[in-house]
Every structure is written in C-alpha cells, then in structure tokens.
Amino acid sequence: MTFALPLLIAVAATSAGAQKFYDDDPLWREPPPLRVETLRSRKVSDYYDFFHHTLATPGEKNTPGRRIPARGVNTLGEVPDGAWYVNRHGRNRMALADLLRGPDQPLPPSVEGEWRIVGAKTQGVTPGFTIVDSRGSRYLLKFDPPFHSEMATAADVIGSRFFHALGYHVPEYYIVRFPPDRLSLDPKTTFIDRFGKKRLMTSKDVSDVMHSVARDESGNFRGAVSLFLSGRPVGERRFYGVRRDDPNDIVPHEHRRDLRGLFVFCAWLGHDDSRSINSLDMLVDEENLRYVRHYLIDFGSILGSASTKANSARSGNEHLFSWKPALKEIFTLGIWAPAWARAEFPDIPSVGRFEWERFDPEKFKPEYPNPAFLNRLPEDNFWAAKQVMRFTDEEIAAIVRTGQYSDPRAVEWLTRCLIERRNKIGRTYFNQILPLDRFEVKDGAVVFEDLALTHRLAPPRQYRFRWYGFDNQTERKTPIAGAAGARIPDLVPGGFVAAEIEAGQNPHRVTVYLRNQAGVVSVAGVERSESRTMP
Amino acid sequence: MRFLCTVFVLLFFPALASAQSSRAGQITNARREKAGSLADEPVNGVERALSYLQKEKVLERITAGISGFRLNFGGLATGSGFALGPEYYRRDWAKGNVEFRGSARSSFSAWQLYALELKAPKLASNRVSLGLLAEHRIFAGLNYYGPGPDSSKTGRSNFRLEDTSYNATLVWRPVGPLRLEGAGGYLEVNVGPGADERFVSAERVYNARQAAGIDRQTDFLRGGIMAQLDWRDNPAGPRRGGNYLVKLTGYSDRRLGLHDFRRVDFELQQYISFFNKRRVIALRARNTITDAAGGKRVPFYLQPTIGGSDDLRGFRPFRFYDDNAMVLNAEYRWESFTGLDMALFVDAGKVTSGRGRWNLRDLEASAGFGFRFNVNNGVFLRLDFGFSHEGFQAWVKFNNVF
Numbered sequence: 044m045t046f047a048l049p050l051l052i053a054v055a056a057t058s059a060g061a062q063k064f065y066d067d068d069p070l071w072r073e074p075p076p077l078r079v080e081t082l083r084s085r086k087v088s089d090y091y092d093f094f095h096h097t098l099a100t101p102g103e104k105n106t107p108g109r110r111i112p113a114r115g116v117n118t119l120g121e122v123p124d125g126a127w128y129v130n131r132h133g134r135n136r137m138a139l140a141d142l143l144r145g146p147d148q149p150l151p152p153s154v155e156g157e158w159r160i161v162g163a164k165t166q167g168v169t170p171g172f173t174i175v176d177s178r179g180s181r182y183l184l185k186f187d188p189p190f191h192s193e194m195a196t197a198a199d200v201i202g203s204r205f206f207h208a209l210g211y212h213v214p215e216y217y218i219v220r221f222p223p224d225r226l227s228l229d230p231k232t233t234f235i236d237r238f239g240k241k242r243l244m245t246s247k248d249v250s251d252v253m254h255s256v257a258r259d260e261s262g263n264f265r266g267a268v269s270l271f272l273s274g275r276p277v278g279e280r281r282f283y284g285v286r287r288d289d290p291n292d293i294v295p296h297e298h299r300r301d302l303r304g305l306f307v308f309c310a311w312l313g314h315d316d317s318r319s320i321n322s323l324d325m326l327v328d329e330e331n332l333r334y335v336r337h338y339l340i341d342f343g344s345i346l347g348s349a350s351t352k353a354n355s356a357r358s359g360n361e362h363l364f365s366w367k368p369a370l371k372e373i374f375t376l377g378i379w380a381p382a383w384a385r386a387e388f389p390d391i392p393s394v395g396r397f398e399w400e401r402f403d404p405e406k407f408k409p410e411y412p413n414p415a416f417l418n419r420l421p422e423d424n425f426w427a428a429k430q431v432m433r434f435t436d437e438e439i440a441a442i443v444r445t446g447q448y449s450d451p452r453a454v455e456w457l458t459r460c461l462i463e464r465r466n467k468i469g470r471t472y473f474n475q476i477l478p479l480d481r482f483e484v485k486d487g488a489v490v491f492e493d494l495a496l497t498h499r500l501a502p503p504r505q506y507r508f509r510w511y512g513f514d515n516q517t518e519r520k521t522p523i524a525g526a527a528g529a530r531i532p533d534l535v536p537g538g539f540v541a542a543e544i545e546a547g548q549n550p551h552r553v554t555v556y557l558r559n560q561a562g563v564v565s566v567a568g569v570e571r572s573e574s575r576t577m578p
Numbered sequence: 579m580r581f582l583c584t585v586f587v588l589l590f591f592p593a594l595a596s597a598q599s600s601r602a603g604q605i606t607n608a609r610r611e612k613a614g615s616l617a618d619e620p621v622n623g624v625e626r627a628l629s630y631l632q633k634e635k636v637l638e639r640i641t642a643g644i645s646g647f648r649l650n651f652g653g654l655a656t657g658s659g660f661a662l663g664p665e666y667y668r669r670d671w672a673k674g675n676v677e678f679r680g681s682a683r684s685s686f687s688a689w690q691l692y693a694l695e696l697k698a699p700k701l702a703s704n705r706v707s708l709g710l711l712a713e714h715r716i717f718a719g720l721n722y723y724g725p726g727p728d729s730s731k732t733g734r735s736n737f738r739l740e741d742t743s744y745n746a747t748l749v750w751r752p753v754g755p756l757r758l759e760g761a762g763g764y765l766e767v768n769v770g771p772g773a774d775e776r777f778v779s780a781e782r783v784y785n786a787r788q789a790a791g792i793d794r795q796t797d798f799l800r801g802g803i804m805a806q807l808d809w810r811d812n813p814a815g816p817r818r819g820g821n822y823l824v825k826l827t828g829y830s831d832r833r834l835g836l837h838d839f840r841r842v843d844f845e846l847q848q849y850i851s852f853f854n855k856r857r858v859i860a861l862r863a864r865n866t867i868t869d870a871a872g873g874k875r876v877p878f879y880l881q882p883t884i885g886g887s888d889d890l891r892g893f894r895p896f897r898f899y900d901d902n903a904m905v906l907n908a909e910y911r912w913e914s915f916t917g918l919d920m921a922l923f924v925d926a927g928k929v930t931s932g933r934g935r936w937n938l939r940d941l942e943a944s945a946g947f948g949f950r951f952n953v954n955n956g957v958f959l960r961l962d963f964g965f966s967h968e969g970f971q972a973w974v975k976f977n978n979v980f
Binding site for chain 2: 369
C-alpha cells in the first residue's frame with residue numbers, strides 16, 4: 044500500500060471532490076504523528092544489507108518508462124518538517140553561530156571528575172567506549188587511528204553540523220581532549236570481546252584500546268563524543284519500503300525526497316558509508332506524543348576518512364562490488380584505469396583522501412546501491428542541490444574549523460574541496476531543470492529567484508510567461524488571452540491561475556500555481572518539468 | 579441500526595469532512611488507516627541467520643574456541659593435504675601478558691605437527707617479545723628430486739622427515755620499522771622412508787654422497803640473529819614500501835660432527851604502487867647461501883629448496899634442492915573490485931652447489947596469474963596458476979605470497 048500525497052489527492056477526489064490544492068497547501072509541517080504504543084527494536088544486518096542491495100534492487104524502482112515522482116513533499120516540492128526532516132538552512136538562512144553549534148544543546152561531557160566507562164562501542168569499526176560523566180550524562184566516545192590523528196573525530200563533528208543544517212536529525216557531537224586518567228572503568232562493565240565472549244571489561248582491555256589510538260604530543264587523547272540520543276532505539280531505517288510497525292511511516296523510503304536528495308549531500312561530503320547501519324530510529328516521548336524519529340548517525344567516514352584509515356581512492360567512486368567495472372578491470376588486466384584512480388590527493392594525514400578535481404556528483408557511488416538514491420529524479424537533485432548551494436564560502440570554512448584541526452592545511456584543503464564540490468553540484472543539477480525558486484507574490488506580480496543567476500552559473504536571461512486559468516477540481520488549464528509577463532491576471536477569490544515560465548535557452552519549464560484566498564493572492568504550488576512542451 | 583448509523587454520521591461527518599479537505603487531514607487519515615493493520619517487521623531466514631552470526635559473533639567464537647579449545651587448520655608443509663586438529667590457546671595469562679598455545683594437527687595422509695608455545699609478546703612497552711617453542715613434526719612424504727639444478731622431474735622420490743625442535747626467540751623493536759631478533763635452539767632430526775607409495779622412497783635412489791644425511795640421523799644446536807627493516811604499509815597485503823631482511827644462522831652437528839654449517843638468508847621486497855595504490859608492482863629477491871667448511875656438508879633436508887606455491891609457482895613443491903638458492907619474483911597486481919586483486923607474475927630462480935654458479939644465468943622460470951581475495955586489505959585466500967616447461971600448477975593458499 045502506498046501512502047503518499049499523490050495517492051491522497053486521488054482519495055480526496057473520490058471522497059470529497061477532486062482538487063489539486065487544499066486550503067492548507069503548501070504544508071510546511073506534517074500533522075502531529077499518531078501515538079506509537081509499542082514498537083519492537085530491529086537490527087539490520089549489514090552483511091545482509093550488502094548482499095541484498097548488491098545482488099538485487101529492493102523497493103519500487105523508478106525506470107525511464109515508469110517515472111515515480113518523490114513523495115512526502117508539499118505542493119512546492121519541499122519536504123515538510125517532521126520526524127524525518129526539519130527545514131533549516133535551506134529555507135531560512137541560519138545564523139553562523141547556529142550553524143556552528145549544530146544540534147548541540149550544548150552539553151559536552153563535564154570535565155569535573157572522571158568519565159566512567161560503562162560499555163564498549165559495539166557498532167562500526169572505530170574503537171571506543173560508552174562513558175558516563177559526573178553529571179550522569181551518557182556519551183559514546185570514539186578515537187582517531189594512530190596515523191591519522193584528528194581525521195575521524197573531525198569528520199564526525201563537521202558532518203553533524205552539515206547534516207543538521209541540511210535538515211536531518213543528528214546526534215550532538217563534541218571534540219574532547221583529555222588526559223589518560225580522566226577515564227575510569229566501572230567494575231561492573233561487561234562487553235563482548237572480539238572472540239565473542241561476554242565478560243567483565245578489564246583495565247587491560249581499556250589500555251589495549253588506548254594504545255591503538257592517536258594521542259597528542261603532551262600525551263592527551265583526543266576523541267569525539269556523541270551524546271546518547273533520548274528515547275529508545277528501535278533499529279535502523281531501510282532505504283526502501285516502510286516500517287510496518289510504525290503507523291506514521293506511510294511513504295516508501297525509496298520515494299522520500301529527503302532520502303533521494305540525501306544522495307547529493309553524501310556526494311558533496313564524501314559520505315560513501317551512507318547505509319542503513321549509519322542511521323537510527325528512536326522512539327521518543329515528546330509533548331504527550333510517542334513517535335519514531337529518524338536520525339542519521341556516525342559521520343566518521345566522510346571527508347576522506349574511513350574511520351580507521353584514510354579512505355580508498357575507490358570509495359565514493361565505485362560500489363564495493365558491481366559487475367561491469369569489475370569485469371572491465373579483470374579483462375583489461377588493469378590496463379584500463381578509471382578516472383578516479385588518477386586523482387591526486389595531498390598528503391594531509393588528518394584529512395585522508397578527499398579531492399574535488401575528479402569529483403563528478405553524478406558519478407558518486409555509496410558502498411552499495413541504495414534504492415532511494417537510484418530513484419532520484421531531477422527535481423530531487425534540485426531540491427538537494429539548492430541547499431548545498433546555500434552554504435557560502437565563509438560558512439563552509441567556519442564549519443570545517445569546528446573539526447579543530449591542528450594542521451592549517453587540513454582546514455584549507457577541506458574548505459577548498461567543499462567549495463569546489465558545491466559548485467560542481469550546482470552546475471550539474473541546476474542544468475537538469477529550470478532552477479527557479481522562492482516564488483512569491485509581490486505588488487501584483489509573481490517574483491522568484493533564478494538560482495543559476497544567484498550563483499553565477501548562467502548569464503542574465505529573459506523569462507517568458509504563459510498564463511492560464513486553472514480549475515482546481517478538474518485540473519484543466521485555460522489560456523488567458525492578453526496576459527503576459529510576471530503580472531498576475533485578475534484573480535477572483537477562491538480562483539486559481541497558473542503561469543508556465545521559461546527562460547532563455549534553458550530547455551526546461553516551471554509552472555507556478557497562484558490562488559486567491561480571501562482576497563490574498565499567494566503561491567499554491569510549483570511544478571518543475573524536465574522538458575519544455577509548451578505549445 | 580439505522581438510527582445508530584445516522585447518529586454516527588451526524589457525530590463524525592464534520593470531522594471526516596475536515597480531514598478529507600485538508601492536506602494534513604489526508605496524511606492523518608492515511609496514518610490512521612495504517613495504524614489499523616500494523617505488523618511486525620518481516621525478517622527472512624537469510625537475514626535472521628546473518629544477524630545471528632554477527633550478533634552472537636559465531637565466527638569469532640569458533641575461532642576463539644571454548645575455554646581455550648578450538649580447531650586449527652592447515653599449517654603443515656605443502657603436500658600434506660588438508661590438515662586440522664585441536665588447539666588450546668590462552669591469551670589471558672599473567673593479566674594478558676603471556677600467551678600459551680598447545681596444538682596437535684594431522685592431515686588425512688598422516689602428516690602431523692605438535693607444538694607447545696609460551697610467549698610474552700608485549701614486554702618493555704611492546705618493544706620486546708620473548709617466545710619459547712617446542713615442536714614435533716612428522717612429514718610423511720616430502721618430495722625429493724635429487725640435488726642440484728639439473729635434477730630431473732622424473733627423479734621424484736619422497737622421504738619422511740621427523741624432527742623435534744626446542745627454540746627460544748627474543749625480539750627487539752628498537753625504533754620504527756626496525757626489528758632485531760636473536761634465536762637459539764636444539765633440533766633433533768630423523769629421516770626415513772617416504773610414505774607416499776606413488777613414488778619411490780628417496781633412500782632407495784639417492785645415496786649419502788648425493789643427499790648428505792640420508793643415511794644417518796643427528797641433532798643440531800642452532801643459533802642465529804636477524805635484522806629486518808619493514809616499512810610496508812600493510813604487511814598482510816602490502817601496496818607500498820619495502821621489507822628487507824638478513825638472517826644468519828649457525829648449525830652445529832652435535833652427534834656426528836659431519837654437518838656443521840652456516841646459513842645466510844637475504845630477502846628484499848619492494849612494492850611500487852600507482853593509480854592511488856590500485857596497481858602495484860611487487861618485487862622480491864630471496865637468496866639463501868650455506869657454507870659448510872672443512873669438508874662438512876649441509877644435510878639435504880636442511881638445504882634451501884625452491885619450487886612451489888611461494889616461489890617458483892610453475893614447478894612442483896620442493897622441486898630443487900641444493901646448498902644455495904635464489905629466487906626472483908615480479909608481480910603486477912591490480913584491484914578488480916574491493917575484495918579481489920588479480921596478479922600476473924613471473925618467477926625465476928635456481929639452486930647451486932657452489933659460489934661459481936652464483937649468477938643470473940640458467941634460471942628456471944615460470945609465469946602465471948592469480949586471484950587474491952582480501953578482507954580489510956589483508957589477503958585471506960590466494961589462487962595462483964603457474965606455468966613452466968615442466969607443466970602447470972594450481973595453488974590454493976590461505977596466505978599472501980609476499
């Protein structure tokens with residue numbers, strides 16, 4: 044069963060009269076979720092996830108002959124605020140201080156007293172502990188690998204800031220520096236060791252971990268701590284289907300715009316590890332509501348880091364396995380080398396392997412195929428690209444500095460990479476459609492922002508308007524004779540008009556719908572086409 | 579009934595109509611509809627099994643064993659066939675500073691290995707390690723083709739090697755990639771008729787003049803030192819760096835006084851990568867020189883050998899024996915996907931009895947290709963196919979070649 048807005052519109056048409064727009068469109072915030080009484084925790088097997096996605100493509104596929112637009116969007120094509128996503132920097136520019144603070148409350152671990160080790164980090168590849176500070180707050184503490192000091196911890200903190208600003212729910216991350224004696228072992232701490240045996244953790248177990256991680260010249264450790272999320276963890280999200288035990292999860296994940304568009308964000312930040320196990324669903328209790336909130340977690344494998352080592356040049360450019368490139372390399376005896384293999388990376392240990400010259404957002408690949416990423420359409424890419432383009436050079440530089448790199452080359456290189464990769468994203472995806480956005484009604488005319496001009500990706504251009512009367516019930520459009528330019532034709536209360544807009548030689552078109560609600564004319568919806576079909 | 583329906587409609591129609599006439603209402607209705615048919619998340623059998631394996635660390639438990647007991651595989655000489663046996667392994671003695679290993683392995687053709695090992699691997703802030711090892715080996719049918727580079731493929735015989743050794747090793751890692759080692763021990767050797775009935779037993783076709791030590795048993799006191807400079811980026815699957823090793827070992831024949839000799843091993847490995855380490859040229863030169871002064875001779879079972887999965891891959895295992903041996907290997911490796919590297923290789927080498935033939939002339943050569951399966955950049959399975967003028971050899975090995 045598909046619970047998506049297009050379907051809902053169809054339902055409305057049969058039960059309450061057909062109509063394209065409702066009074067509350069465009070909806071910027073989802074209605075309050077239904078209360079979830081019980082929900083079983085589930086654990087996605089990352090082995091199964093790998094094989095399942097590598098050998099098959101689960102979920103409903105978007106094919107050239109069967110185009111399935113993104114769902115879970117409002118009539119402007121934006122994702123409403125809710126359990127999956129919250130509009131932040133993309134909708135209203137965040138203050139720099141807010142960007143830098145990210146999701147943090149802030150509540151870094153207290154430096155008063157010891158940090159009690161109460162568990163071992165069991166997920167992922169990075170060594171770490173669960174600690175409790177003197178206030179009783181619980182954190183996950185992770186470290187850098189010995190030859191790449193600052194790499195993974197900085198990636199975690201920077202990633203959390205970017206993904207938070209981009210609208211996702213993420214944990215709070217802090218960089219901490221501490222002397223070895225700050226850590227103490229709770230005598231009751233048990234863990235499952237690498238031989239699968241559950242036992243009490245010993246001080247040697249702790250020292251074994253601490254010997255394997257980086258420390259600074261003064262002997263202090265640097266780590267990234269993330270505050271435990273409030274609520275009860277109920278497992279990871281899949282990138283297809285819906286969660287059957289969650290009543291609020293009604294849009295198949297492979298059709299969620301916030302998950303399709305996540306591809307662009309991951310390409311920008313080099314997050315090839317963007318798979319299910321790096322997400323977490325939490326059952327939260329807030330304002331008398333109990334519902335599932337969906338988080339992205341663990342950003343230690345972005346920006347050239349692979350958490351325990353530098354990323355491979357292959358990462359982000361090829362899946363772990365796919366037939367075509369594998370056979371190509373086998374049968375050409377490796378004489379054929381893909382472009383990414385020739386990429387050049389500066390020797391900056393705290394960055395790993397990250398670059399921009401060979402970067403092509405459309406060629407980015409996560410570790411294995413992702414159904415939501417594969418279903419992307421130009422509108423999904425545009426939705427994400429315009430948010431990436433929203434970050435100024437200064438904002439990017441400032442967020443990179445939250446990684447607290449001691450090597451200025453790291454800040455300089457990462458900032459440059461992110462700026463250049465951002466620009467490539469804009470050039471790539473603003474060409475797939477007509478990038479007009481932020482439609483408003485002002486002084487009787489429809490006004491908008493041409494993002495290609497804003498970001499200097501296109502020269503100033505002329506816009507052509509074709510106006511129609513629009514019947515909200517039948518969705519029929521009737522040309523309005525004599526209407527031209529941006530000025531809105533006469534519109535009676537309760538009536539609708541539509542304007543098809545083209546620009547210069549751009550082969551695409553945008554249709555904006557306007558309505559008169561109690562004497563106020565406003566934008567009801569926007570549609571972006573991939574091709575121009577005006578008569 | 580009709581009355582009740584009328585009351586229901588009058589009571590709830592406004593709410594329903596409101597829900598249907600707004601976008602938010604549409605969403606809420608869809609959620610309510612789903613709430614009426616909630617179900618547990620489906621998990622198929624494969625995923626359940628994989629999750630169980632992962633969560634319960636089943637593979638790790640099998641590897642770790644129960645209360646220190648576990649199964650051990652392989653580890654015998656090439657030609658033994660599949661071998662397995664129990665091992666008792668403890669790594670938690672002396673607060674984890676001492677490891678103990680006791681193992682017994684046998685192949686289906688009755689080749690056997692028994693070992694006891696005590697090791698303190700992390701002394702002096704992990705810079706020093708000390709190890710004691712006692713081993714008893716029974717290799718029932720090792721190949722022997724006769725001495726020298728001109729030995730014939732058709733001269734294949736086999737012999738039984740049964741030895742017991744007691745060794746102590748002290749390793750010091752003074753700085754970075756430098757490793758220094760001192761070792762000493764006692765070796766008791768017995769050779770006898772080979773058990774592989776497909777081939778003649780060695781003592782029936784080779785005499786003591788051709789194969790020193792084939793007729794009389796002896797024991798050796800041995801000691802040696804080794805220096806190693808290892809700056810490979812990843813010893814389990816190197817793509818850049820080098821590994822240079824020199825080892826000097828002295829053997830003193832304690833019973834017969836006929837087989838005292840010195841042995842020097844050199845090995846140079848160099849890894850040159852390009853295309854961001856996705857292509858690697860791997861080079862290795864390995865030489866072994868023995869010196870038995872005063873008319874004494876190196877026993878054939880302690881002579882260097884070449885041929886097999888680790889050096890001349892187009893030849894059978896232990897194809898050539900003599901007092902000195904050299905092997906040159908060159909491999910071009912390329913990554914075809916994460917988890918599989920492929921390789922084209924050329925091997926060359928020879929054995930000699932004297933220094934006069936210590937040159938690059940008359941080398942035996944083989945070439946071939948291979949598949950290297952790896953996890954976390956470490957090779958765990960190697961399939962190599964070697965070709966030479968003596969035929970074709972296929973190797974399945976659970977280690978990296980170099």
